[in-house]
Amino acid sequence: MNGAVYWFNGEIMPACEARVPVLDHGLLYGDGVFEGIRFYGGHAFRLDAHLDRLHRSAAAIRLTLPRDRHALAAAVADTIAAYGRPVGYLRLVATRGPGRLGLDPASCRQPNVFIIADELALVSESVRAQGARVVIASTRRIAPDALDPRIKSLNYLNHILARIEATSAGADEAILLNAWGHVAEGTADNVFVVRGGILLTPPATDGALEGITRAAVIELAGTSGIPWAERSLGAFDLYTAEECFLTGTGAELIPVREVDGRVMGACPGPVFRDLRAAFRGLVERETAMAERQSNHR
Numbered sequence: 534m535n536g537a538v539y540w541f542n543g544e545i546m547p548a549c550e551a552r553v554p555v556l557d558h559g560l561l562y563g564d565g566v567f568e569g570i571r572f573y574g575g576h577a578f579r580l581d582a583h584l585d586r587l588h589r590s591a592a593a594i595r596l597t598l599p600r601d602r603h604a605l606a607a608a609v610a611d612t613i614a615a616y617g618r619p620v621g622y623l624r625l626v627a628t629r630g631p632g633r634l635g636l637d638p639a640s641c642r643q644p645n646v647f648i649i650a651d652e653l654a655l656v657s658e659s660v661r662a663q664g665a666r667v668v669i670a671s672t673r674r675i676a677p678d679a680l681d682p683r684i685k686s687l688n689y690l691n692h693i694l695a696r697i698e699a700t701s702a703g704a705d706e707a708i709l710l711n712a713w714g715h716v717a718e719g720t721a722d723n724v725f726v727v728r729g730g731i732l733l734t735p736p737a738t739d740g741a742l743e744g745i746t747r748a749a750v751i752e753l754a755g756t757s758g759i760p761w762a763e764r765s766l767g768a769f770d771l772y773t774a775e776e777c778f779l780t781g782t783g784a785e786l787i788p789v790r791e792v793d794g795r796v797m798g799a800c801p802g803p804v805f806r807d808l809r810a811a812f813r814g815l816v817e818r819e820t821a822m823a824e825r826q827s828n829h830r
């Protein structure tokens with residue numbers, strides 16, 4: 534199939550022909566959860582971790598997924614096969630489903646699960662090579678005691694407002710602080726800095742999604758002997774960092790060259806380069822392993 538494809542209840546169609554019922558509470562109220570998943574060499578990267586997070590997000594909002602893990606993994610594989618290209622991005626969405634108007638989800642009897650496969654380039658190749666210009670948004674991340682950032686929900690409005698701020702400022706991305714002025718995350722990515730040779734990233738309690746790329750980078754820092762810690766960070770820590778970079782499924786690893794006009798010590802810096810090379814190696818190894826496993830089936 535050419536272009537984006539859509540999987541819904543076992544049926545595959547071009548995404549431009551897909552329809553969502555207007556009474557779906559996912560559309561009306563952002564009542565639902567999702568995962569963004571990359572695939573390389575025709576295999577979803579860290580699918581287990583994504584399905585784990587999807588289940589945790591769904592459990593936290595009391596959404597019963599209509600398909601089990603095995604069926605979701607099979608749907609992911611079918612969608613990738615139908616898309617027909619080895620590399621791309623999947624959006625796996627679970628909504629509360631159609632119901633009556635009004636917030637109460639009790640009338641939503643059948644949650645919807647659908648998957649979109651497409652390409653996703655968050656930034657241009659030149660930004661990837663030279664580094665992103667980032668601003669700290671005035672829009673704050675929703676407080677973790679209001680909506681836990683570990684729930685990957687369909688509510689992205691404050692991130693969208695931050696993203697609009699970035700675009701208005703001519704920047705490539707925005708970083709959101711939490712209500713206490715601590716760095717939470719980017720609009721669709723996690724934030725890392727290097728200070729005093731130590732790799733630092735904010736904890737989930739400061740408003741960061743438990744990113745799967747973040748976890749992979751932390752894992753790689755461990756195996757590469759790069760000291761790292763989860764630590765609360767303020768704007769000052771970003772402004773005076775030796776290095777700063779963003780991680781995410783969409784973003785992969787993007788170096789940051791400037792935060793609010795403050796130029797980073799190095800971009801792409803040595804720690805970033807090491808981790809980017811290690812990440813590429815990890816993707817290659819895990820893709821090759823997934824390929825071997827699928828050949829044995």
Ligand SMILES: Cc1ncc(COP(=O)(O)O)c(C=O)c1O
Binds near residue numbers: 720746781783
């Ligand atoms: C708000 C937010 N933070 C962080 C991330 C990065 O998480 P992951 O590496 O799991 O994609 C995302 C990715 O979608 C996100 O939407």
